[in-house]
Amino acid sequence: MSVTSLDKDLDQLTLTLVADFTAPVARVWQLWSDPRQLERWWGPPSYPATVEQHDLTPGGDVTYFMTGPEGDTFRGWWRITSVNPPVSLEFTDGFADADGVPNADMPTTSTRVTFTERDGGTRMAMRSVFDTREQMDQLMKMGMEEGLREAVGQMDGLLTG
Numbered sequence: 001m002s003v004t005s006l007d008k009d010l011d012q013l014t015l016t017l018v019a020d021f022t023a024p025v026a027r028v029w030q031l032w033s034d035p036r037q038l039e040r041w042w043g044p045p046s047y048p049a050t051v052e053q054h055d056l057t058p059g060g061d062v063t064y065f066m067t068g069p070e071g072d073t074f075r076g077w078w079r080i081t082s083v084n085p086p087v088s089l090e091f092t093d094g095f096a097d098a099d100g101v102p103n104a105d106m107p108t109t110s111t112r113v114t115f116t117e118r119d120g121g122t123r124m125a126m127r128s129v130f131d132t133r134e135q136m137d138q139l140m141k142m143g144m145e146e147g148l149r150e151a152v153g154q155m156d157g158l159l160t161g
Contacts, residue, residue, distance in 0.1 A: 002156045003149050008140070013130040015109075015145065019152050022121040023159040029086030029115055031155055032056070039064065040158055044150040047074070052100070056083050062091070063100055075100055081110075089113045093128070107135035126152070 002019040009016070021028050031037045035054035043049035047066040054062050062078040075096035082090040090113070095106035109128040116123050126148075130136035 015128045017126045025122045028122040041154040044147045
């Protein structure tokens with residue numbers, strides 16, 4: 001599995017995932033920049049994603065929904081704050097209601113993803129920052145850690161397949 005660490009820092013309100021891949025940086029970047037590739041790994045295996053909108057420009061939106069094993073759907077969105085292909089991507093990540101409207105009652109995270117060359121492959125670091133400890137606890141109870149580990153764990157198969 002590509003995930004080499006997943007560290008939760010309660011003092012800094014961060015969750016940082018590090019993954020190493022044998023593929024070059026430009027290839028790993030494609031898994032984020034191509035909506036059809038993104039939806040093949042963004043959700044955990046039992047909650048595959050369908051990307052509806054994909055605009056990786058500052059101020060742009062990515063909207064998607066994940067479909068659970070019982071056919072139930074969960075919507076989410078990103079608001080892109082910074083993009084520097086193929087080096088980094090920053091976005092606010094949140095939940096949406098059944099109509100795709102951002103749900104203000106649910107927490108958001110600020111996420112920064114970086115891609116660096118390492119040993120002929122790529123190191124991807126994904127750091128999510130929470131607004132409050134309560135919001136962090138809420139998302140951890142919803143399975144964010146395991147879901148993220150499972151989702152990113154699917155990237156290897158896409159890079160070698």
